[in-house]
Amino acid sequence: MSTTYLEAIREAQKKLLQDDSRVYIYGQDVGAFGGAFKATKNLADAFPGRVLDAPISEDAMVGSAIGAAIEGMRPIIEMQFSDFSVTAFNQIINQAATLYWRTQVACPITIRMPSGANPGSGPFHSQNLEALYAHVPGLVVLAPATVPDAYTMLLEAVEIDDPVIFCEHKYLYNRLKIDRLTPSELTFNHARVARVGRDITIVSYSAMVPEALFAAEILEREGVLAEVVDLRCIKPLDIETVIASVARTGRLLCVDESWPWGGVNAEVIAQVTTRGFHLLDAPPQRLNGKDTPVPFHPNLWNVHKPSSKVIALKARELLKW
C-alpha cells in the first residue's frame, strides 16, 4: 500500500493523537469533515473530542493554542491555507515566538500551513510564507519535500519545545507517493543531500526539490553532475551542509518559489558568502518566484515560479562562469 505526502501528514497526526494525550488538533473544518484537504480525515471519529472545528478566527485559534501549550498541551493548529495565517500574525510572531524568551516557559505549538499553489489557486490560496516567519526570532520553520519527511518532521514538530511553522506543500499532497512509509534518517534540523554531484550545488526546499532534481537529471544528460541540497529546516538553517556541498562544487544556485526580497535564497546566499566566500568559483545565483502575487491563470502561474527547465538553464549559465 502506497502513501502520499498528504497521507503521511495524516498518519503522523494519527500517531501523535494515539501516543501523546497532550496532542489535539484545532482548525477550521478539521473535525467530522476532515479538513479542506482531508489531512485530518477520520481523526475526529477515532479521537473523539480531540479534533475540533474552529470558528474563522485565526488570531484566537493561535492564541488559544499558546494558552493550552502553557498548560502542558501540544496543540496542532491547521490553517486552512497558509495565506490565512497572517490574520494570526501577531499571535504567532509576538505572543508565541517570544513566550520562552520572555518567561522561560516553552511554547510547543505546531502550526500546519498548507502552502504553495496549484494552477488556478490565485493570489490568496497559494502563498509560501516561510521567509516572513523565518525572519522572526523564536520560530522554527520546517518545510518537508518528501513523504518520509512530511511524516517524520511533523512528529518532530510536535515534540519541539518551540512554536513550529510547518510548511507542507499543497502541490506535493497527492503528487508525491512512496511504496512504504519509513521514517527519515535525519533529524529536523539537518539539511539533506538529495542527490550527490560535483559540478554545482542546487539548494532548494519543499516543492522546488523535485523540480531541482528534474533539472539535475536534465543536466546529467549533458554530463553535468549537480548536487541537490534539500534544506528541510528553513529556520534555523543547517548552513554547514550547504557550505560543505559548495566546498565540493564551487558553485551555488538557490531555488525557491517564493518572493525574492529577503527570502530563503537571500538568507542562504548571505550565510554562504559571509562564511564560505572563498569556496565559490562563481557568483552565487538565485531563482525565485516573481515579485508579484501568485497569479490565478495557469499560463501565468506556470512561469511565475522556477521550473526544472529554467533551473537547468541557469545552472548552465553559472557553469560557464
Place this chain on the structure above:
Amino acid sequence: MSTTYLEAIREAQKKLLQDDSRVYIYGQDVGAFGGAFKATKNLADAFPGRVLDAPISEDAMVGSAIGAAIEGMRPIIEMQFSDFSVTAFNQIINQAATLYWRTQVACPITIRMPSGANPGSGPFHSQNLEALYAHVPGLVVLAPATVPDAYTMLLEAVEIDDPVIFCEHKYLYNRLKIDRLTPSELTFNHARVARVGRDITIVSYSAMVPEALFAAEILEREGVLAEVVDLRCIKPLDIETVIASVARTGRLLCVDESWPWGGVNAEVIAQVTTRGFHLLDAPPQRLNGKDTPVPFHPNLWNVHKPSSKVIALKARELLKW
C-alpha cells in the same frame, strides 16, 4: 530655528494637509492629543476634521485607508508603534499590496511606522519590521536617516501611487537636528553616499547610518577611509549605488539593527554577490541586531544592536582579509 527629525515629519504632514485636499491623517491619538510622539501636534486644530483619532483597530484603520484611497484620497495612517502594525498585516500585505496588481487601481496610502527602540522600550515597542514588509510584492518601504529625508521622503511617500511603509526611527526623533530644513536632493528611490571613502563600503539605513558614520570617523583616525551608503529606500533597493561603491572599495559591510534572517542585510548581500561578485575582494559581512526580541534592560539593549565600535571592529577584520 532648528528642526528635528520628528519636527520634519510634522512639517511634512502639515504641508501635505495644506497643499493637497486628498490628504488626511488617521491613527490612535493623532487628533487633539497630537500623537504618542507628537508627530501630529497642532494639526487637528489647524485642519479641522482631517486628523482623526482611530479606535484601537489597526486592521480596520488600514482597510479604511485602502477604501479611501480607491476613492481618490491620500490617507496617512499613523501606527502608534511599528510593532502594532502587524495586527493590520493582512490588510497591508494582502489587500493594499495587491490592489493595483489585481485591479489596476492604485493604492496610494502611507503607513507611518515609528520604529526602533529607545532604552527600556522592550520587545513590543521597538521593532524594525522593514524586512517583513519588503519581502511582500507591491509595497514600497522607506527609511529616512536624516532630517531632510524625513521631510522630503514623507512628502514623496504620499505622492507615490503605491502603499508606502514609512519607517521613521524613534531613536532619531529628537536626537537628529539641523539648522535649516532643506529638501533632499535625491528622490526616494535612490540610495545616498553619506560619506565618501575608498577602503570599504558600509551599507546601512535609518538609525544605523549615524552609527556607521561614527564608525567611519573612528576608522579615519586609523587611516581607513570607509564609504557609507544610506539605502533610504529598502524596497525597491537601489542596488546600483551600492554596487558602484563596492566597485570602488572591494569590500562590503552591511549594518542593520533588525533581525538577521532574511533581513535588509541578507537582501543587499544577495543582490551584490549575485550581480557584483567579481567586485568583492573579501567576503561580504553583515552586522545585525541579535536574533531575539529587542530586550528591555538598557544593558541588554545596548549590545543587542550594532554599535559604532562593533562596526569599526568588524570593518578592521574585513580589511585584514
Place this chain on the structure above:
Amino acid sequence: MLNTLMEETREVVAPDLREQYVEAFTWMLLARIVEEKLASLWRAGKIAGGVYLGKGQEAISAAIAVMLKPDDIFGPLIRDQAGRLAFGEPLADVFRNHFGTLTSPSRGRDGNVHRGRPKEGYHSMISHLGSLISVVAGALLARRFQGDTSAIGATCIGDGGTSTGAFHEALNLAAVEKLPLVVVVTNNQYAYSTPNNRQFACRNLVDRAVGYGIEGYSMDGTDLRDCLEVARYATDRARSGHGPQMIVGTCLRLTGHAEHDDASYVDKKLLSRFAGRDCLQIAGSYIQSQQWADQSQIERWKEKAKYEIEEALAKVQREPHSDPKEETWCPYATGVLARTER
C-alpha cells in the same frame, strides 16, 4: 433601536416594491442560470481553480443590490452573483474572471469571484474574510471628505465571516464614524462544513448590532419580499444619516462550499425546514400569485437569460487569455518603480 421590522408594516410596504421585486427576480434568475453554466463548465474541466456559487441566497444578494444607486458602493462576497449583476456587472465579466482572460477585470491575475471595478464603486474582494468591510467603510469616509452626502455603501459577509477580527473592527469603526454602511450577513447555516453551533453562540447574529450601537434587522433570506423590505428600510436609514445598518438574512446554502464539495455534511433536516426553501422558487410563485407575471413570462425571462449567457460566453471564449509574455510582472502603479530592480 429597531431589531427587526415590525410585522404589521409589511403588507403596506409590499405593493410599492413591485418594480424592485420583479427586477430582483430577474437578476436572481440570471444569477442562478449563469451559475449553473459555471458549474457545468467546471465539471467539463474548463475552469481552473474553484467555483463558488450562491444558490439559495440570491434573494438576499439581489435585494440589497437593487436598493443601491449607481453612485453607491458595493462590496460583494463569494456568493453574490445575483447582487453583482444587479449592481451592473456585465455578464461577460463573470466568464472572463473564471477563465482568467486578459480582458477580465483582473487580467487573469486573480480569478473566479475575485473581481470588481473598484473605481466604479464595485469592490473586488480578497479571500481573507471580513477584510472587505473596512475597505467599503473607508470608501464611504472618502465620500464624506469629498462632500458626497448622498451615497451609501453595502457589503456582504457570511455567518462564518462574522467570527473574524476584521469584521468586528470594521463594524466598530463604521459605528464610531456613523458611516452610511449596510452590512449584510447571510447566515446560510454553514461556513464550509462548520455549522452555526461551532461558529457562534448567540441566539441570532443580529444581536451583535446593539453591541456596536448600530441598527440591526433580521430577515427571512428565502423570502424576497422580506429581503426587499428590510433592504429598503436599511438603505433608507443609512441614506438618511442613521449610521451603519446590519442585516442578517437566514437561508441555507443550497450547494457545496465550492463545486468540488458535495456538502454531504449538511444536516438533511435543514432542507425540509424553513431555511431550506429555495428563494427563487418562492419568488417565482409570489410573482405569479400577485399576477405581476405569469408562467410563460417567467419562461421568457429564463430564455432571455440563457440567450444572454450563451452570447456572453461565446464572446468571452474568443477573447485572448493571459499571456506571460505580455504580463508586466510589476506590482507597482508608480511609473518609476516599474523599471527598478527590486
Place this chain on the structure above:
Amino acid sequence: MLNTLMEETREVVAPDLREQYVEAFTWMLLARIVEEKLASLWRAGKIAGGVYLGKGQEAISAAIAVMLKPDDIFGPLIRDQAGRLAFGEPLADVFRNHFGTLTSPSRGRDGNVHRGRPKEGYHSMISHLGSLISVVAGALLARRFQGDTSAIGATCIGDGGTSTGAFHEALNLAAVEKLPLVVVVTNNQYAYSTPNNRQFACRNLVDRAVGYGIEGYSMDGTDLRDCLEVARYATDRARSGHGPQMIVGTCLRLTGHAEHDDASYVDKKLLSRFAGRDCLQIAGSYIQSQQWADQSQIERWKEKAKYEIEEALAKVQREPHSDPKEETWCPYATGVLARTER
C-alpha cells in the same frame, strides 16, 4: 440573560463579602502605595521605559482577583497592580520587572507590566491589546482536556482594547467552547487620550455580551462592594458551567496613560462625576462605616504596606542586573537549537 445584577439582591449579598472586602481593600492599598513608589522612582530616573499605573481602578482589579483560587488562571493587563498582588504576585517582582533585574520574571528581557509566571496560572501580557484573552481561553481549554473542571480563568482589558479584532475572536471562541472565562472590561473613559465616543458607539460595552451569547454585567468600578458582588456572581457562574462572563466596570483613569503623560486632555467634568470618584477612598470610608476597621487600623495597614514595599525594594536593589555576557541570546527552548547557527 442577565445584563446587570438586580439591585435588590445586593444588600443581602453584601454582608457575606466582609472578608473579601477587607482583603481586597488591603491589596488596593498596597497597590496604590507601590504604584506611588514606582512613580517616584520613575521621576528620579531610576526606571527605564514607561511606568503604567492603575490608580482609580484598583477596586475592579482587586475584586476579580480575590474571587480567584490559587489553581485558577489570571491574565491581568497594564493597570492591574491590585489584582496581581491579590492573585499572589510577590511584591519584589514589581520592582524586579521595572528595573529589569536578572531575578525578574523576564530576566530583564521585558519590563514593567510585562510580567507573570505562566506556569503558575499567572499570565504575562504582551503589548498588543486583546491578544491575551484567547491565550487565557486556551489555558482553560487545556484544563478541560486534562479533566480539571473546577478551575476558571479571568482576564482584563480596557475600553480601548475592546476595539481589537483579537478581543472579538477570543470572546466568540470562548463562547463557542463555553469556557469558564471571565472577561473584565475596565471602562476608564479613555484609551490613552481617546475618549469613549471615538472608541465605540454603543450605549454600554456590556451590550456586546448578548452578541456573543454570553452573560454580561455592568458595575460601578468605583464601588468595591459592587465590584465584589458582580465578580463573585460572575466567577460563580463561570465555575458552575454557565460559560464565559463579561463584566464591564466603569471608572476614570485617575492618572496619566503612563507617567510621562499629564492627562491634560481628560475632561475635567468627569472628575466631579460618578466615574471620577476614587475607589480607594470610597472603600476606606465604607469599611469604617461598617465598622470592619477604624481609621487607625487603616493607618496600620498603610504602614505595613509601606514597610513591605521598602523591604522589597531594598532587597531588589541588591539583586543583580541583567548582564549581556550572561544572556544566552537564544530565543529557543529546544536544546538542540541553542547551538545552531541561525
